[in-house]
Amino acid sequence: MRSYNTGIVYSDEKCIGCNKCIAACSVLGANCAIIQNGQNRVVVDSRKCVICGSCVSVCPQKARTYRDDSESFFTGAAQSQNISVIIDQSFFVLYKDRARSVLGWLRSLGVKNIYSSSLGAEISVWANVRYLLAHHEEDEAPFLVNCCPAFTLRVEREEIDFLKKLIPVHSPAFCTAIYAKKYLGDTSRMVFISPCVAVKDLISRHKGTIDASVSFDSIITRFNEAKYSGTESDPDQTGRTFGNIISAEDGMARCLALFFPEKYIIAHYNNLSPHTFSVLRNETQNCSLSERPLASTVVSCRNGCLDGPGTKKFRSTVSSICIEYFRMFTDSMKDLDIEASHKRNLEMLEKQFAGLDCADFTCSFQDHYQQPYRIPKSTYDEIFTAMHKNTVKKRSVNCGFCGYRSCMEMASAIAYGYNRKENCIHYMNEEMAFRYFIDPQTGIPNRAAFVRDAELLLKSNPAKKYVVCSGNVNKFKIIDDLYGFEAGDKVLHIVSVVLKYTVGSEGLCASLGGGNFALFFEYTPENMARLTKREFIDCSVLGIAFRVTMRFGLYVAQDRSESIMNMMNYATISMDKNSSPMENTFTMYTQEFHDQMKLETMITADMQGAMERQEFKLFFQPQYNPAGTLVGAEVLCRWIKDDGFIRTPDVFIPIFEKNGFIKKLDRYVWEKSFQAIQRWHSAGIKVVPISLNISRITLKDDDIISFISDLHKNYSLPPHTVHFEITESAYMNDQKRLIGRVNGIRNLGYAIAMDDFGSGYSSLNTLKDVPIDILKLDMGFLRESENTERGGTIINSVVRMAQDLKLMTIAEGVETQNQADFLCSIGCDVLQGFLYSRPVSQAEFERIIGFSK
Ligand code: SF4
Ligand code: SF4
Numbered sequence: 001m002r003s004y005n006t007g008i009v010y011s012d013e014k015c016i017g018c019n020k021c022i023a024a025c026s027v028l029g030a031n032c033a034i035i036q037n038g039q040n041r042v043v044v045d046s047r048k049c050v051i052c053g054s055c056v057s058v059c060p061q062k063a064r065t066y067r068d069d070s071e072s073f074f075t076g077a078a079q080s081q082n083i084s085v086i087i088d089q090s091f092f093v094l095y096k097d098r099a100r101s102v103l104g105w106l107r108s109l110g111v112k113n114i115y116s117s118s119l120g121a122e123i124s125v126w127a128n129v130r131y132l133l134a135h136h137e138e139d140e141a142p143f144l145v146n147c148c149p150a151f152t153l154r155v156e157r158e159e160i161d162f163l164k165k166l167i168p169v170h171s172p173a174f175c176t177a178i179y180a181k182k183y184l185g186d187t188s189r190m191v192f193i194s195p196c197v198a199v200k201d202l203i204s205r206h207k208g209t210i211d212a213s214v215s216f217d218s219i220i221t222r223f224n225e226a227k228y229s230g231t232e233s234d235p236d237q238t239g240r241t242f243g244n245i246i247s248a249e250d251g252m253a254r255c256l257a258l259f260f261p262e263k264y265i266i267a268h269y270n271n272l273s274p275h276t277f278s279v280l281r282n283e284t285q286n287c288s289l290s291e292r293p294l295a296s297t298v299v300s301c302r303n304g305c306l307d308g309p310g311t312k313k314f315r316s317t318v319s320s321i322c323i324e325y326f327r328m329f330t331d332s333m334k335d336l337d338i339e340a341s342h343k344r345n346l347e348m349l350e351k352q353f354a355g356l357d358c359a360d361f362t363c364s365f366q367d368h369y370q371q372p373y374r375i376p377k378s379t380y381d382e383i384f385t386a387m388h389k390n391t392v393k394k395r396s397v398n399c400g401f402c403g404y405r406s407c408m409e410m411a412s413a414i415a416y417g418y419n420r421k422e423n424c425i426h427y428m429n430e431e432m433a434f435r436y437f438i439d440p441q442t443g444i445p446n447r448a449a450f451v452r453d454a455e456l457l458l459k460s461n462p463a464k465k466y467v468v469c470s471g472n473v474n475k476f477k478i479i480d481d482l483y484g485f486e487a488g489d490k491v492l493h494i495v496s497v498v499l500k501y502t503v504g505s506e507g508l509c510a511s512l513g514g515g516n517f518a519l520f521f522e523y524t525p526e527n528m529a530r531l532t533k534r535e536f537i538d539c540s541v542l543g544i545a546f547r548v549t550m551r552f553g554l555y556v557a558q559d560r561s562e563s564i565m566n567m568m569n570y571a572t573i574s575m576d577k578n579s580s581p582m583e584n585t586f587t588m589y590t591q592e593f594h595d596q597m598k599l600e601t602m603i604t605a606d607m608q609g610a611m612e613r614q615e616f617k618l619f620f621q622p623q624y625n626p627a628g629t630l631v632g633a634e635v636l637c638r639w640i641k642d643d644g645f646i647r648t649p650d651v652f653i654p655i656f657e658k659n660g661f662i663k664k665l666d667r668y669v670w671e672k673s674f675q676a677i678q679r680w681h682s683a684g685i686k687v688v689p690i691s692l693n694i695s696r697i698t699l700k701d702d703d704i705i706s707f708i709s710d711l712h713k714n715y716s717l718p719p720h721t722v723h724f725e726i727t728e729s730a731y732m733n734d735q736k737r738l739i740g741r742v743n744g745i746r747n748l749g750y751a752i753a754m755d756d757f758g759s760g761y762s763s764l765n766t767l768k769d770v771p772i773d774i775l776k777l778d779m780g781f782l783r784e785s786e787n788t789e790r791g792g793t794i795i796n797s798v799v800r801m802a803q804d805l806k807l808m809t810i811a812e813g814v815e816t817q818n819q820a821d822f823l824c825s826i827g828c829d830v831l832q833g834f835l836y837s838r839p840v841s842q843a844e845f846e847r848i849i850g851f852s853k
């Protein structure tokens with residue numbers, strides 16, 4: 001497992017993963033994007049990082065920082081360790097106002113000797129000049145000056161082909177340390193104070209020269225905290241002349257140029273970008289000795305050491321620093337004549353270091369190169385595909401949001417494991433859109449995508465006729481229950497593949513969840529045939545034994561002003577008509593269906609208001625015995641609107657049954673009926689039994705008995721004045737519950753009539769088990785002219801059976817005298833029908849029973 005942030009440069013918990021450090025870094029893989037505690041972070045891989053510090057300067061969160069030896073330095077000073085310091089020459093430019101004070105403070109801490117790196121700079125220049133003079137005519141001779149630790153590290157780790165091109169001379173700081181130790185006999189612990197953070201890595205490799213490194217920022221922070229106001233001081237040793245300008249961006253190049261004729265070029269580059277290395281490569285590989293520069297200097301920091309990552313000073317006061325630098329440059333050069341002959345300068349240099357052995361200042365470099373795995377093209381393709389970059393255009397967006405210069409570089413970083421595709425903003429955008437528009441269960445478009453794409457198809461093909469199709473897998477829950485959710489998901493996947501194939505490349509197929517699908521395709525005979533020819537969807541490959549079937553509802557998009565959602569609704573509404581679990585069924589949404597829907601919508605919208613406006617009126621259909629005496633009445637409900645328009649029950653009752661409003665209406669009718677009966681009873685009228693209907697939907701309600709009990713309590717009617725009629729279709733379902741309900745009502749004293757006996761759902765078993773009191777016969781038997789005789793025989797038998805069971809019989813729907821005569825002849829107890837009376841209004845019925853208000 002790779003460990004991050006363990007080297008000199010690292011990022012702390014303030015990191016927000018903005019990728020700016022990646023953009024600033026010239027080494028692929030030095031920065032790795034990871035997720036830590038659920039947060040995006042960019043961390044440093046110290047095996048790759050060349051400690052250039054570029055990222056430290058750019059991090060907006062100040063999350064990228066570095067480690068130095070300041071703690072051990074100050075601890076050592078406090079313990080009176082023998083310490084000398086080399087202070088980078090840029091310190092005197094950057095902190096001109098405080099430099100002498102800081103030096104005085106350092107001495108007050110016990111620092112023994114203070115050296116300016118300008119001293120070592122002059123030695124380093126001298127040794128480099130000597131090397132170049134000795135080798136500059138050799139074709140393969142080194143020509144890159146070792147003046148920036150970050151550059152040297154970069155060569156050792158990444159640009160290994162330049163390793164042999166590095167001139168083996170120490171950098172100014174190391175030359176200073178070597179000189180101090182060997183020639184001045186300083187045996188102290190040598191600490192380098194500088195703006196460079198990379199030097200810490202070098203000192204661990206060149207043991208015995210510099211022992212520790214401390215940044216300018218660390219020194220200045222502690223100096224400010226100390227509030228030192230003691231004596232000031234100067235370095236014990238400095239360079240004499242040109243060493244003072246060594247810290248400038250091109251300082252080393254300028255210094256070297258002083259010692260060679262003008263025809264020789266000393267080139268300088270001030271960053272570690274791929275461009276710099278490609279120029280150097282060109283110089284090395286393609287230029288002859290006479291064409292290429294005599295020497296090249298490369299520094300990592302844009303403005304040289306003045307702008308090193310260990311100081312913020314340059315960035316805050318850039319203009320005054322530049323002025324100071326030029327002043328110093330002029331001062332330094334007054335002993336050296338830039339215009340004068342390089343030979344004279346060289347003579348002065350040799351004279352200055354006459355007593356030194358040049359070999360003491362040479363160094364070697366190390367090969368830390370790790371051959372990267374070469375990424376095959378197929379891997380790039382895989383990565384780009386995973387990033388939804390399937391076109392050349394998408395692979396060349398190169399927007400830089402991920403921190404890399406190009407999508408290709410990002411793909412490399414992903415291949416090496418330095419980054420994740422989630423850090424590509426375009427991928428994430430597409431992924432979000434993908435997630436928004438794709439059903440995760442089946443991997444096909446979802447409702448949102450369907451609506452979007454269908455609208456587009458309609459818009460761009462005005463001449464074509466389209467059909468919207470809603471489909472639902474029959475008994476999908478059973479598949480889940482029997483085979484498990486995983487199998488259920490696989491079934492949906494197979495269904496989606498089949499449906500996608502069915503609509504073809506021109507059509508749309510979407511999954512709406514829960515086994516629901518939507519299709520949209522051109523309404524052509526071929527397309528319709530392709531859909532409807534399929535009887536079932538074969539899922540036997542999943543070991544699902546039964547046929548998976550679907551029910552489809554279709555809506556032809558005639559009216560394009562209709563929204564796609566509405567079209568889907570229409571298709572869905574028609575889906576359940578004519579469905580069969582045994583085969584795929586297809587139901588087209590028709591005009592008749594449309595009208596019915598409109599009516600349903602209208603009635604549903606109006607029903608509550610109608611009840612509040614008391615538009616539901618009670619009508620009574622009288623019932624007579626064979627002798628013609630009124631013996632009862634059935635309450636029927638009529639919807640009479642304020643304007644006199646009458647809605648008949650055959651229109652609104654099925655709709656109320658569908659939307660559940662029937663439960664409210666039943667209760668309303670019962671309450672109104674109880675009120676009326678109470679009024680009649682109080683007026684001394686001998687009230688005949690009034691029959692109240694209980695719909696099959698109301699009968700399912702658990703609180704129906706308590707509601708009737710409340711009526712019973714509130715109105716205290718003699719129980720014989722009320723009968724309840726239960727339609728025979730209600731008997732089909734839960735018989736046990738039904739018996740409980742019937743018993744509950746009978747226990748209150750009310751008789752129960754079984755309505756519509758013989759209308760199609762009758763079961764002698766029901767008659768046997770359910771404790772009813774009255775059997776209401778449906779006269780349909782006698783209306784079929786061809787079968788009148790057989791129907792009469794059946795009714796005769798039923799009446800006799802009812803008599804044997806001690807049940808009262810009521811024949812309803814009696815329309816002719818023949819029917820009445822027949823019913824009387826077989827002993828039917830009560831007759832109801834148009835022959836006797838149509839349903840009459842409450843006022844009319846009250847007149848019949850002799851009630852006057
Ligand atoms: S210090 Fe330089 S090499 Fe290291 S991560 Fe930062 S920018 Fe990259
Ligand atoms: S620059 Fe790098 S270290 Fe700084 S917040 Fe951004 S991602 Fe994190």
Ligand code: SF4
Nearest residue numbers: 399400402407410424
């Ligand atoms: S498109 Fe993505 S991978 Fe390409 S440069 Fe932009 S963020 Fe990086």
